[in-house]
Structures are given as C-alpha cells and as structure tokens.
Amino acid sequence: MFSPLSPRLLSTALAVALSAGVPAALAAAQQDASRPSxxxxxxxxxxxxxxxxxxxxxxxxxxxxxxxxxxxxxxxxxxxxxxxxxxxxxxxxxxxxxxxxxxxxxxxxxxxxxxxx
Structure with missing residues (x-):
C-alpha cells in the first residue's frame, strides 16, 4: 500500500524540486527581457x-x-x-x-x- 511520507522528507523534496527549476526559469526570463518585442x-x-x-x-x-x-x-x-x-x-x-x-x-x-x- 501507500506509505505516508514524513513532513520533513516532503519539505526537503519540495525545496530540491523548486530550486532545480529556479535557474532555468531565471535564465528564460532574462532571455525574454533582452529580446525586443x-x-x-x-x-x-x-x-x-x-x-x-x-x-x-x-x-x-x-x-x-x-x-x-x-x-x-x-x-x-x-x-x-x-x-x-x-x-x-x-x-x-x-x-x-x-x-x-x-x-x-x-x-x-x-x-x-x-x-x-
């Protein structure tokens, strides 16, 4: 069956997932800002x-x-x-x-x- 994750493990996994996406999102935003509309x-x-x-x-x-x-x-x-x-x-x-x-x-x-x- 499904075993519940501890809140600490869940928050750590969430922090890692979010931090991995930040550099890519930041790079995309900088690229869009430098490109003229x-x-x-x-x-x-x-x-x-x-x-x-x-x-x-x-x-x-x-x-x-x-x-x-x-x-x-x-x-x-x-x-x-x-x-x-x-x-x-x-x-x-x-x-x-x-x-x-x-x-x-x-x-x-x-x-x-x-x-x-």
Missing amino acids: AKEGAPEAACKHAVKAALPNPGSFKWVAATARQIDKDNYSVVADVEYLAQDGAVREAKVQCDVRRAQGNRFAVPKLRLPH
Whole structure:
C-alpha cells in the first residue's frame, strides 16, 4: 500500500524540486527581457523593408545594425547601417535613415527615406 511520507522528507523534496527549476526559469526570463518585442521592432522592420526595396540588388542587401527613436506617439526615426551591392558591382557600406509612422491597423509606413548617394 501507500506509505505516508514524513513532513520533513516532503519539505526537503519540495525545496530540491523548486530550486532545480529556479535557474532555468531565471535564465528564460532574462532571455525574454533582452529580446525586443514585435511592437518594438516594427519600425525597424518597416525601414528595413523600404530600404531593401529601394536599393539596387536586393538579394545582396545586408542590414547590419539599427537604432530606432520614438519622436512622438506615432512617429519614429530609424537610422541603420547597411551593406549593399552597388550598380557598379562594388560592395558599399552606408547609413540610411527612415521616418516611420504608425498607420491604421497598427501597421507602419515609411513616408520618407534617406538613402546613400
């Protein structure tokens, strides 16, 4: 039959089980905190899509890094470093800037785009 466990043994087993799960839960929480949410990354994604479509050779386009700054409630400024294959065949590095605004339906539009010359 079933033998009852002593309260001390039960509390020790519970403490061991809980302490084993704490590091994993803490690591998962730290990883989630460092990862930007989709909402935070949306202005950068809109800028990336617009820049890729505007530059020559979109297949050779590389988005290196970006910084987004919220100007007001619905407007953002995104500055990014990109690498692309120019029309002369040379790989170029450049800074681009996008003005991004939140449009209807929580979508993001890029009304102004500053590309390298």
